[in-house]
Amino acid sequence: AQTVTQSQPEMSVQEAETVTLSCTYDTSESDYYLFWYKQPPSRQMILVIRQEAYKQQNATENRFSVNFQKAAKSFSLKISDSQLGDAAMYFCAYRSAQNAGNMLTFGGGTRLMVKP
């Protein structure tokens, strides 16, 4: 079974600075997808960015980018020019591309605080 680990329960960043959230996962599969979800106080789960394992190029979405290291099974999220609205829980998630169920397996989350 796949596991996803987020080793940082809490992180803080100064507004306009850059912060990196860590995520590692364990899998024996070669084809899968990785995601970062944001959960603000409204509790809505919002997809921030995704990465296909077969792509070497790191995904980027505006101020959000990932550092995907397949061999190391690492998938970190970098937030540039942090804004107050980025304050939220961030969850890393794994989804098999082969398993028929395609369940998302989540990490424990990292609470990001943004200081003005």
Place this chain on the structure above:
Amino acid sequence: DAGVIQSPRHEVTEMGQEVTLRCKPISGHDYLFWYRQTMMRGLELLIYFNNNVPIDDSGMPEDRFSAKMPNASFSTLKIQPSEPRDSAVYFCASSSWDSISYGYTFGSGTRLTVV
């Protein structure tokens, strides 16, 4: 599309009462998932359906929990009888096979408080 719709948004009930949570997935999505979120255990998959058929319910904590999907546009999660330790946020999410690279679309969740 209005997205995944869950109701109610908040539910407060007394221990021993029956609770029913509702979910309407996105039209055309053939997978539906129920998750529970607590501080202690994080996000846990309870059960998921494919084409209205329950596929894996190994995450359902006890026989007090049951889930149904009578048609492609509606699912329920029922707790009977409810207990204080069931207090959590319950999320419904939907997905389709041809968009698996896009993750799930989540509903807004139901915050359940059992007193």
